[in-house]
């Protein structure tokens with residue numbers, strides 16, 4: 001008897017539902033065109049919004065940091081794993097975000113786990129948008145805090161939960177800044193107003209907003225001019241910033257607390273120095289010029305306008321994340337496969353990540369796509385869209 005047979009059963013189920021996927025193994029660097037075996041494929045599903053993964057300043061920073069500090073940090077942050085480069089990165093992140101302090105974690109995922117998992121107890125309540133990212137959901141699972149979920153961006157439901165939460169020690173409203181499956185933006189001004197009325201803490205996860213929204217990519221609080229009114233901002237260094245890591249931007253008090261209590265910070269080794277140096281270089285690139293962000297947004301407007309005028313359903317998209325709604329899981333994965341045959345990588349996203357009939361390919365436009373790239377994609381999408389009865 002194989003003791004892991006139940007895993008096989010679950011995998012068989014995924015296969016039956018058309019959701020079993022081997023990993024796609026790319027043969028070149030993360031870029032707009034990537035090699036897949038001997039084919040060149042136009043990448044439309046990477047989070048490399050600003051094209052920074054290959055930026056010469058960042059590569060140089062990484063190489064120099066390796067020469068100076070070696071390849072590993074040697075320990076968790078609280079023992080010997082805080083190098084000067086980590087400290088400088090945090091100072092510049094706080095200055096960039098306009099907050100008192102910033103604290104860097106190994107990833108956006110561990111940032112949410114570290115903060116949510118440590119700051120809340122059974123006297124508290126966390127109120128969360130139903131479409132929040134898995135790392136927020138898992139972070140909440142780590143706490144003994146009470147939970148309430150509101151329907152996606154439903155402010156009435158949020159208010160009902162806030163109204164009913166008066167007896168708790170603290171109330172925390174958690175939302176993604178940009179939602180990763182639909183590319184829509186959280187109604188942050190309204191959330192902040194409600195939170196102020198009911199004395200709640202506002203927690204925004206800006207993973208898809210870092211480097212995308214706000215002046216020079218400062219995120220959704222800056223985008224909506226809510227300075228000082230969002231208590232906890234989480235950013236990622238793994239998407240637009242082009243390397244890997246996550247951070248909290250907020251108060252010095254919260255930072256001090258997390259240094260002592262956040263478990264990924266205490267029990268998992270810190271970012272390698274080359275990664276910290278790369279992130280620092282990226283923040284400097286962002287601050288030195290807004291050219292990349294301008295290209296990101298002009299590409300996005302161009303592409304979304306054309307996709308919509310072809311007749312595709314792009315849902316609620318208002319950012320460079322542009323879903324094309326296809327339908328059932330089977331049809332969605334077939335559409336994605338068809339596009340790959342045509343030379344485009346467009347990740348299929350299906351139930352249970354999204355509703356059963358709302359399977360979609362999720363496209364992400366970047367600053368480095370050229371108009372020719374986008375026109376090529378539009379041409380192929382039109383062809384495949386007609387074949388699949390989407391147009």
Ligand SMILES: *Cc1c(COP(=O)(O)O)cnc(C)c1O
Pocket residue numbers: 107108109110112133135176180205206207208236237238239244245246
């Ligand atoms: C991608 C993402 C994360 C995880 O960030 P990593 O740095 O990749 O771990 C967290 N929250 C949201 C909303 C995300 O989209």
